[in-house]
Amino acid sequence: MDKETLSASACPSQALVVDDHPLFCDALVLTLRSLCDKTDVRTAASLGQAIEQIEAGFRPKLVLLDLNLPDVNGLDGLIRLKSALGQCxxxxxxxxxxxxxIAQALSAGASGFVPKHSQRQEFHRALTAISNGETFTPDSFVPGSAEQGGQNDAFDRLASLTNQQSRILQLICEGKLNKQIAFDLSIAETTVKAHVTAIMRKLGVQSRTQAVLVAQEARFSEILPTAEARHA
Incomplete structure (x- = not known):
């Protein structure tokens, strides 16, 4: 299988690799191109760059996403990407x-999870499974965990937000007021207020503080490395 490429039906026409570490990013691009030599593969070093490409019209059929990006906190980057990409x-x-x-990533909408230390064959298996409409996990993964219930509910509610609503919620989590959010996003303050109302309704909360708490449930800072340790 080492030299085997994927079938044409299993290869996405366009793919996006989102990783801020240049060596890892290049390695993922090379791996993907070795499996699918006709795939148009593009890269982004941050979630913001990825969203910009999508909003500019690039429509990937597959995204490979690192969780440790400079402009995301925990799994909210995955949630925002899923909101922007739909079924991709x-x-x-x-x-x-x-x-x-792995369980949290799947609950947040990931179609698969591949450890970074994996060999090329693991990506072959992952892309084959996903092209067949399956979810891919490494052999080491054991599904099912009783404590995931409340966290999964937070993921489900956050996943219902539109991309713009996700952006606004992120700014709310940063402590910004409606006026500041309107300035940052170049929209009317009344539009921000309407979005905030919709966000609270979708999250099933009554206040901005409660909305922030729901968002924090999906971030899991206790299992994420510090910024200083990301590339150690």
């Missing part, structure tokens, strides 16, 4: 491959 499968490629993180 997103495969998380991360060094944080413990059972809990």
């Amino acid at each position: 499968p997103v495969v998380v490629v991360s060094s944080m491959a413990d059972n809990k993180m």
